[in-house]
Amino acid sequence: MRKRLIGLLLASCIAAVAHADILSIREDVPERYVVKSGDTLWDIAELFLQSPWRWNEIWYQNPQIENPHLIFPGDIIGLRWIDGEPRLTTLERGLEADTVRLTQDMADDGVVRLQPAVRYFNVDQAIPAIPREYIQPFLNASQIVTGEELNAAAYVVSGEEGRIVIGAGDRLYARGNWAGDGVAYELFRAGEAYRDPVTNDFLGVEAIALGRAEMEAIQGDVAKLHVVTSRSNIRLGDRLMLSERTRLEPTFFPATPPEGMTGQILSVVEGLSIIGQFNVVLLNRGAVDGVATGHVFDIMRQGEVVRDPINNQLIRLPEEQGGMMMVFRVFDRMSYALVMEATNTMKVGDTFRVPSIRRIP
Structure with a gap:
């Protein structure tokens, strides 16, 4: 049943939605996932999407639950076919609350039928976009x-x-x-x-x-x-x-920056020059440039400078992707970002750009 549902969703996406390739749902996507304490939005986005920064394009806010934009430990997340597209949504709230379900039958005609539901909870318990301990x-x-x-x-x-x-x-x-x-x-x-x-x-x-x-x-x-x-x-x-105490709002999501945005890493906080996973870095772009909380960027590792063995000229090798980061605090002309992935050694001075579509095996 699980393979059939996933197969139908993926096949329908390819046949009926021209931008299915942009959404890039993973082939090994689970039918449903129970959110755990310690999970982040980035973790869940990576579980379902090949391009996790496109979260807002697939997330559906279930109208049957309060604060449908938030996700809590114990919630059950899964794919449903809504308005002709596969959408990721909260199927059930956690066990601590009154259970509210969104079944496929309720959404088959593209119109979600509402049922009464009441739920009271502390929004601070919602899972964050990225790990709190690194950025607090x-x-x-x-x-x-x-x-x-x-x-x-x-x-x-x-x-x-x-x-x-x-x-x-x-x-x-x-x-x-x-x-x-x-x-x-x-x-x-x-x-x-x-x-x-x-x-x-x-x-x-x-x-x-x-x-x-x-x-x-x-x-x-x-x-x-x-x-x-x-x-x-x-x-x-x-x-x-x-004092302007700033708390980590659970309401920002992984998002794609404006097309063509690029910049450079100015420094790595509490480090020298080498950058690794979960390091906080400072960027030379801010609100005036269009940067917003949740924006995800590819970090591009600078190519080495080598000497051409034929004409003896110094040349720089092409840049390579070194990792990925998410912006979590924005100032007028600079921003803080957390390095979410590190696939190569990175350093201060490396550039960043809008992420490209990637394929996860």
């Missing part, structure tokens, strides 16, 4: 700031009782323009200033996260703050900015 520090504090933002940020002028090295639990004094009592601030140190490697345009300054402080008192432009957490020692001259 970059969601909570790390950021890119402009030169103007850096110069306008408040700065540490003294520790309590004249301390010059400050940590968690200490008090400090800082000078700047303040929003009011009881406001939380992120402490950071100005890191590397980045310029576009091609145009030399200024892109921004990396703000190295140091910790978090809470306002206790203000007198004029000088404030006293309590350091709640610290990742490293805080020094005089370090900066403070209003």
Whole structure:
């Protein structure tokens, strides 16, 4: 029965849908899959699609369930034929909830018939697009700031009782323009200033996260703050900015970037120059260039420079695909991305581009 269903779906896709090749459903696709704790959208997309970044083209939001764009552990995912196309959807919600089923009979005529269903759950339990553990520090504090933002940020002028090295639990004094009592601030140190490697345009300054402080008192432009957490020692001259706690939203999905978009990897966070799987990298493209959270890119490994044995000229060999990455945080002119796959050694300076259709055996 399973082979017959999959065969019918694939055959119908080829016969009736001109862009079936673009969707690229895997030949070994399971009839159904039970979502497990620890799964990500990327894991599930790879299970069903040869090109997992085309998730939005095949995902169908089951109208019988609340928050149909979210997937939870225990949910059952599978293929159904809807509106003349094979679509991936939530067939049943997890065991913890009232079960809601979408059967093939309910969707055979292309119109899904609704049945009453009520479900209450915590949306924070939905599976994320990519593993949280690798990117959480970059969601909570790390950021890119402009030169103007850096110069306008408040700065540490003294520790309590004249301390010059400050940590968690200490008090400090800082000078700047303040929003009011009881406001939380992120402490950071100005890191590397980045310029576009091609145009030399200024892109921004990396703000190295140091910790978090809470306002206790203000007198004029000088404030006293309590350091709640610290990742490293805080020094005089370090900066403070209003805390904008960013959490990983489960509502972004693997997606294809605009056609023709290319760029370059500026740095690998907490590394030297070599890039591997689950490294966080900084890109020279951002919101003004059309980059959005969830965009997936091929990483292209630069070809080596060799000497032509005949005419003695130096030539560069063709580039090769080295891996794949997904953008998870976007600033105006730069973005953070997580390397999801690494098939070859990659390094800072390698380029990236819109992914090409691939074939998975």
